[in-house]
Amino acid sequence: MNLHKLNRILAGGLGAALLSTTAAFAVDLTFYYPVQVGGPLTQVIDGYVAEFEKQNPDINVDAIYSGNYTDTTTRALAATRSGNPPAVAVLLATDIFTLIEEDVITPIDTFISTDEDKAWLAGFMPAYLASAQIDGHLWAAPFQRSTAVMYYNKEAFKAAGLDAEQPPRTWDELVEVGKALTVKDASGNVTQWGLGIPGSSNAAHWLFGALVAQNGGQLSDETGTRTFFDDPKVVEALQFWIDLSEKHAVHPTGILEWGTTPSDFMEGRLAMAWHTTGNLSNIRKNATFEFGVAAYPGNPNPASVLGGGNLYIFKDASEEQKAAAFKFVQFMTSAELLADWGIQTGYVAPRDDSWETEALKAYVKEVPQADVARRQIADSKPEISTFESARVTQVLNDALQAALTGRSTPQEALSAAQAEAERILSAYRN
The missing domain is CATH 3.40.190.10 (Periplasmic binding protein-like II)
Structure with missing residues (x-):
């Protein structure tokens, strides 16, 4: 057997072993989200989750549609009190004081460590970040905002x-x-x-x-x-x-x-x-x-x-789950995904760089009504x-x-x- 073929066999065996190890130690995330508008949006969310799992084979996301915003908050808090919290959830931006008082969430800014993280954070519109900033911390990431x-x-x-x-x-x-x-x-x-x-x-x-x-x-x-x-x-x-x-x-x-x-x-x-x-x-x-x-x-x-909801990471998830949840939050709030989410739903992409993507620029050209909400943000109150x-x-x-x-x-x-x-x-x- 020649050396090249042996190396390929060994590499293949090592790869299989690594995949097996990865699968054995995969991190499982529970993700609660609401739907407050019309359309088959659960299918869109499922597509995003599938793409995230493809890019991160060591993370499994169980995406659970949890009703409207009120239902989702109630379910997330009940699960936390029973000792089985979600790792991440889309909840109303206005729930922030209640979630802090209940001591169930972890500030998003505690996960910011690299220049890439800082650039991600800087891309959000200040008006939408403001609703997540309390007592010197950023507690959530803007997602389906309106x-x-x-x-x-x-x-x-x-x-x-x-x-x-x-x-x-x-x-x-x-x-x-x-x-x-x-x-x-x-x-x-x-x-x-x-x-x-x-x-x-x-x-x-x-x-x-x-x-x-x-x-x-x-x-x-x-x-x-x-x-x-x-x-x-x-x-x-x-x-x-x-x-x-x-x-x-x-x-x-x-x-x-x-x-x-x-x-x-x-x-x-x-x-x-x-x-x-x-x-x-x-x-x-x-x-x-x-x-x-x-x-x-x-x-x-x-x-x-x-209005609308932010992504929150729950305090009682394991450290591994919280780290994986932050990766998921960054994926769900990337410029490209939020641009697509805005196109699919009508929500306002809460990142300035989303509006510079080719997809959203083309959409606004085709559907100028979509730009009304963005232009109205300057005249909007919390x-x-x-x-x-x-x-x-x-x-x-x-x-x-x-x-x-x-x-x-x-x-x-x-x-x-x-x-x-x-x-x-x-x-x-x-």
């Missing part, structure tokens, strides 16, 4: 004699345009409403935050320990939302559901709809008419609200975020539900909500 935008039916605009390239820019214009777009049949029944803003309990606080920002107010402070629900600017914003139905008759009465608002828009029941940019791909694939995406109006200054986020947010959502359904006035509902939020959060102040 802003709320306005979808509008250009054909409905044209039918109403409106300029389809000039969506409303102020609250007054929103009411005026909404009246022109509201259509009734011969019996006086509305067949097309001018505007729809979801008010269901899983979304009301987010879109209400945009209304508050447009009116120059805010719902919480940066410490996560104070809310301003009874501030006059907040009360005025809720009154305007109600007036869209009761006074101006351009919006359905009661509460629109988050999950059905996109279909209401695509089926022509709403001429304008407020929703997440994360539904852009869904609407683009399924709308049978030409539509536009617009930045939110203002009173008078335009404003929207940042989403409400506090300690005991689920409880405080529920308090606000309950108040919004009460006012939107006429059970309370905006002032009554928000004053009661502020008193309850104050009771919850006072314990977290030094």
